[in-house]
Amino acid sequence: MSGQLSIVGLGPGDSCYLTAQAAAALAAAQALYGYGRYLERVPIRPDQARHPSDNREEGSRAAAALAHAAQGTSVALVSGGDPGVFAMAAAVCEAIESGPEAWRALDVAIVPGVTAMLAVAARMGAPLGHDFCTLSLSDNRKPWELIERRLDAAASAGFVIALYNPISQARPWQLGTALQRLRRHLSQSTPVIFGHAVGRSDERVTVTTLAAADPAAADMATLIIVGSSETRVITRPGRPPLVYTPRSAQGAHT
Amino acid sequence: MSGQLSIVGLGPGDSCYLTAQAAAALAAAQALYGYGRYLERVPIRPDQARHPSDNREEGSRAAAALAHAAQGTSVALVSGGDPGVFAMAAAVCEAIESGPEAWRALDVAIVPGVTAMLAVAARMGAPLGHDFCTLSLSDNRKPWELIERRLDAAASAGFVIALYNPISQARPWQLGTALQRLRRHLSQSTPVIFGHAVGRSDERVTVTTLAAADPAAADMATLIIVGSSETRVITRPGRPPLVYTPRSAQGAHT
Numbered sequence: 422m423s424g425q426l427s428i429v430g431l432g433p434g435d436s437c438y439l440t441a442q443a444a445a446a447l448a449a450a451q452a453l454y455g456y457g458r459y460l461e462r463v464p465i466r467p468d469q470a471r472h473p474s475d476n477r478e479e480g481s482r483a484a485a486a487l488a489h490a491a492q493g494t495s496v497a498l499v500s501g502g503d504p505g506v507f508a509m510a511a512a513v514c515e516a517i518e519s520g521p522e523a524w525r526a527l528d529v530a531i532v533p534g535v536t537a538m539l540a541v542a543a544r545m546g547a548p549l550g551h552d553f554c555t556l557s558l559s560d561n562r563k564p565w566e567l568i569e570r571r572l573d574a575a576a577s578a579g580f581v582i583a584l585y586n587p588i589s590q591a592r593p594w595q596l597g598t599a600l601q602r603l604r605r606h607l608s609q610s611t612p613v614i615f616g617h618a619v620g621r622s623d624e625r626v627t628v629t630t631l632a633a634a635d636p637a638a639a640d641m642a643t644l645i646i647v648g649s650s651e652t653r654v655i656t657r658p659g660r661p662p663l664v665y666t667p668r669s670a671q672g673a674h675t
Numbered sequence: 676m677s678g679q680l681s682i683v684g685l686g687p688g689d690s691c692y693l694t695a696q697a698a699a700a701l702a703a704a705q706a707l708y709g710y711g712r713y714l715e716r717v718p719i720r721p722d723q724a725r726h727p728s729d730n731r732e733e734g735s736r737a738a739a740a741l742a743h744a745a746q747g748t749s750v751a752l753v754s755g756g757d758p759g760v761f762a763m764a765a766a767v768c769e770a771i772e773s774g775p776e777a778w779r780a781l782d783v784a785i786v787p788g789v790t791a792m793l794a795v796a797a798r799m800g801a802p803l804g805h806d807f808c809t810l811s812l813s814d815n816r817k818p819w820e821l822i823e824r825r826l827d828a829a830a831s832a833g834f835v836i837a838l839y840n841p842i843s844q845a846r847p848w849q850l851g852t853a854l855q856r857l858r859r860h861l862s863q864s865t866p867v868i869f870g871h872a873v874g875r876s877d878e879r880v881t882v883t884t885l886a887a888a889d890p891a892a893a894d895m896a897t898l899i900i901v902g903s904s905e906t907r908v909i910t911r912p913g914r915p916p917l918v919y920t921p922r923s924a925q926g927a928h929t
Binding site: 534657 | 802
């Protein structure tokens, strides 16, 4: 009679990034919840109920999945990438904290996955090979001034920076402003990676410089990695360049 | 005749975190390289040559794998966690940059994996649910002053902080000094997670406070997550607490 909720990371793109643990959690579920485009990645099984929802309904989706599990059902809530990085795990925790007491007694398991920055980094080399920061550029839930303060802190201390949620129709100017902010701290030649739709058929991962980085090259499915002063580019004959941040750092930053 | 090198992330702990892509890369390899303890996690196949090496021989291991691939062999170099996060991908890039020109022509593929901080975070809730920094506490390859500057920058800007390589026999005092440094910026009640050997049979993941965090509770197999001023703990009857960082942030930090 005791229900169970698994929050399952599918990894980015297609099923190549799915872990064995995630596959097992999906197989064990009686009901599936998730953003429609992520749910589509899970093969249909007639004995599993499917409850797709819209992209921005994270809070209500979390509450619906918890309520269903509290009825004694084994529920899997799917998430792109890793559920713990700007994704559903925090939304579920918020719902548990503010929800009915019974939700605190539920068996909740979080199944980690490959998050987008790891997959994008892997395509280009090892840009996250040394200390880095992971930052959402969305100012829907935090003040823009805080984002600028974090960009300043990260860049001036020599962290490589991975930017999630860089741009959307409702947030058109933030990425350009952020890149301009980073130009105060970092050399114009700093490598910048645009990773679009990694793991999908329309994947496109490219490297440019901070001087040339163009916000128009990004969309909602783009993950951006901005190097540090240590990040290097290796040119290769007949192959794309490798971008990496060495394991050693000197501490002399701009 | 053309060789190939795959740098394959196994995820932390046992094979439950292995992705489908990583399993395929291991299956396709003619020769396997890696730190002995990671190689032991790959089932033995008589037709695959195995070349284990010691933990700290990253540079020579990378060079040996590249040289073998350059002979026309399909080589897999295994890495714990994700190869791009304080692991083998950067070591291979370094070897390519300083090595023979022929290594630049090689087909090199990096297969991402679940890195330790994602698996530890998943065990406790969603501590990495908002902006965070990832930092190695090892001062083997960077000055300690740089680590302190990065701790100051990350904590004062409100990032959650994931600490890799917190302690070793050769580096006994660094973690205690780092925690003391963080106490300048963060409340004594800030949640701190110690994740030991996540995914292994001796796994132990616990939460404490910054005031009570004891360096003696960590070893080489420990990943530490230090919360921000926003990070919260949900107590649950008969279950371990959930630790999470909400999706919203106010920007009012200590």
